[in-house]
Amino acid sequence: MQLIQGKVIADQIKEEIASEVKELVDMGKKRPHLAAILVGHDGGSETYVAHKVKACEQVGFESSLIRFEDNISEDELLKKVQELNNDDSIDGFIVQLPIPDHISENKVIEAIDPSKDVDGFHPVNLGRMVIGLPSYVSATPSGIIELIRRYNIETSGKHCVIVGRSNIVGKPMSILLGQKTNPGNCTVTLCHSRTKDLPSVTRQADILIAALGAPEFVKEDMVKEGAVVIDVGTTRVPSTETKSGFRLKGDVKFDEVSPKCSYITPVPGGVGPMTIVSLLRNTLLAAKRDVY
Amino acid sequence: MQLIQGKVIADQIKEEIASEVKELVDMGKKRPHLAAILVGHDGGSETYVAHKVKACEQVGFESSLIRFEDNISEDELLKKVQELNNDDSIDGFIVQLPIPDHISENKVIEAIDPSKDVDGFHPVNLGRMVIGLPSYVSATPSGIIELIRRYNIETSGKHCVIVGRSNIVGKPMSILLGQKTNPGNCTVTLCHSRTKDLPSVTRQADILIAALGAPEFVKEDMVKEGAVVIDVGTTRVPSTETKSGFRLKGDVKFDEVSPKCSYITPVPGGVGPMTIVSLLRNTLLAAKRDVY
Numbered sequence: 032m033q034l035i036q037g038k039v040i041a042d043q044i045k046e047e048i049a050s051e052v053k054e055l056v057d058m059g060k061k062r063p064h065l066a067a068i069l070v071g072h073d074g075g076s077e078t079y080v081a082h083k084v085k086a087c088e089q090v091g092f093e094s095s096l097i098r099f100e101d102n103i104s105e106d107e108l109l110k111k112v113q114e115l116n117n118d119d120s121i122d123g124f125i126v127q128l129p130i131p132d133h134i135s136e137n138k139v140i141e142a143i144d145p146s147k148d149v150d151g152f153h154p155v156n157l158g159r160m161v162i163g164l165p166s167y168v169s170a171t172p173s174g175i176i177e178l179i180r181r182y183n184i185e186t187s188g189k190h191c192v193i194v195g196r197s198n199i200v201g202k203p204m205s206i207l208l209g210q211k212t213n214p215g216n217c218t219v220t221l222c223h224s225r226t227k228d229l230p231s232v233t234r235q236a237d238i239l240i241a242a243l244g245a246p247e248f249v250k251e252d253m254v255k256e257g258a259v260v261i262d263v264g265t266t267r268v269p270s271t272e273t274k275s276g277f278r279l280k281g282d283v284k285f286d287e288v289s290p291k292c293s294y295i296t297p298v299p300g301g302v303g304p305m306t307i308v309s310l311l312r313n314t315l316l317a318a319k320r321d322v323y
Numbered sequence: 324m325q326l327i328q329g330k331v332i333a334d335q336i337k338e339e340i341a342s343e344v345k346e347l348v349d350m351g352k353k354r355p356h357l358a359a360i361l362v363g364h365d366g367g368s369e370t371y372v373a374h375k376v377k378a379c380e381q382v383g384f385e386s387s388l389i390r391f392e393d394n395i396s397e398d399e400l401l402k403k404v405q406e407l408n409n410d411d412s413i414d415g416f417i418v419q420l421p422i423p424d425h426i427s428e429n430k431v432i433e434a435i436d437p438s439k440d441v442d443g444f445h446p447v448n449l450g451r452m453v454i455g456l457p458s459y460v461s462a463t464p465s466g467i468i469e470l471i472r473r474y475n476i477e478t479s480g481k482h483c484v485i486v487g488r489s490n491i492v493g494k495p496m497s498i499l500l501g502q503k504t505n506p507g508n509c510t511v512t513l514c515h516s517r518t519k520d521l522p523s524v525t526r527q528a529d530i531l532i533a534a535l536g537a538p539e540f541v542k543e544d545m546v547k548e549g550a551v552v553i554d555v556g557t558t559r560v561p562s563t564e565t566k567s568g569f570r571l572k573g574d575v576k577f578d579e580v581s582p583k584c585s586y587i588t589p590v591p592g593g594v595g596p597m598t599i600v601s602l603l604r605n606t607l608l609a610a611k612r613d614v615y
């Protein structure tokens with residue numbers, strides 16, 4: 032069994048990005064600039080955004096954090112999005128989700144200029160991804176593809192089973208791994224809460240992607256000997272063993288499942304660290320105008 | 324075995340649309356108006372467009388056919404697209420594909436205002452479909468969903484296997500049938516040329532959708548007893564038995580496979596007649612501003 036060390040790969044990629052930024056700056060070009068809009072003071076969102084800002088510093092990006100209180104109106108937020116769309120100094124930006132209920136998430140996402148939508152949530156980016164045109168792919172699917180690529184895991188002709196059909200992981204993942212690309216060319220099965228006899232499906236997987244958000248849901252008897260297992264789950268569960276009072280659990284019962292795997296991602300340290308790196312990569316693409 | 328009579332359903336839907344158009348007109352509203360751009364004189368395209376124009380007449384739509392010669396420049400075509408985007412008298416329009424090689428198909432499709440893209444080929448419509456927002460769904464997937472709905476075929480929890488990963492059939496179909504909708508909630512497997520041991524996969528299908536464009540590819544030993552089989556193939560093969568000198572063959576070997584099926588679509592008369600009806604339905608939605 033080989034551990035897929037997302038943390039190690041993420042650090043490598045950050046170094047690669049940093050050296051590319053240095054080259055750009057040495058050539059007299061401006062530093063890539065990522066902006067993040069944060070509405071309110073949700074603990075998780077604060078942490079994520081802080082990590083993103085820190086990651087920008089590490090690779091030499093400029094970053095801007097734009098904060099609003101919970102009571103900002105939809106119109107005001109849309110106005111700010113428009114402003115960032117038109118601000119040439121900003122290459123890409125994100126609106127940290129969730130946003131308050133009185134603001135339409137879809138309206139905000141659709142207001143973002145697709146060429147600056149480095150989260151890859153705009154329908155144009157999703158649609159372009161589906162038909163194989165250049166696009167910003169959202170962070171988690173993009174990170175998983177990169178892990179598969181860097182570990183030279185064969186995907187062509189393999190049966191990939193994905194559990195969970197979310198808009199930001201399961202669905203795009205199912206499209207990406209079925210494309211006529213490398214990584215890609217998988218036979219892909221997308222499963223979800225309505226799937227009957229799930230273990231009989233997951234046991235067929237050469238590559239199993241667990242993205243349902245249910246801690247330790249995938250047990251030993253659901254996995255084929257020699258499978259590649261990618262664990263996207265990161266649920267906070269209470270813990271007396273950590274300072275914070277919680278720990279992250281994946282969707283896979285690691286101790287049971289890992290001995291059967293050819294490759295497996297740990298939680299934490301697997302897919303998680305790749306997501307911020309995907310955002311940085313998209314921002315670099317945006318700065319270089321490589322997609323649009 | 325029950326035959327899924329696409330022709331009969333399509334005629335029913337046309338009557339429904341016609342009566343809705345009559346209501347609109349009686350209320351003093353304008354008739355829905357579909358425009359089609361046809362470049363060159365490809366025989367297949369001429370036929371398809373003629374059918375579309377005729378179908379518009381049948382349901383009481385206005386229609387406009389805009390013709391260009393093969394040597395039209397990309398700029399001229401894009402200018403016409405822009406003109407139709409801005410023409411309030413036109414509710415929806417299509418550019419009949421294929422277009423000549425010197426014109427970028429993607430550029431033309433992306434130039435169409437998504438709210439008038441009744442073919443559902445624009446990335447925005449595809450992307451909105453993926454995340455479950457209102458959108459124009461392209462003709463074949465939309466027609467198949469409607470057949471499943473009208474025949475009350477149970478999809479929830481069923482295993483749907485799709486063979487063929489085209490942008491206009493296989494990929495959107497895989498997303499639609501996996502959505503948390505009815506029809507929908509299928510466990511979906513998307514297969515293609517790189518799939519290993521395809522018969523072992525297709526034999527698992529409760530619902531099998533053949534959309535690879537290879538005449539009579541799906542044989543008896545690839546289908547489970549009691550399966551629902553949807554045949555999207557329409558390949559012209561030479562024939563001495565028809566006036567035209569050819570006949571349409573599906574992707575399924577009908578005589579062998581049909582006795583095993585609970586439901587099956589014939590070719591011709593199955594999925595085919597539904598595609599034009601889907602275009603009419605999208606145009607009606609456009610006229611009523613139901614999507615955007």
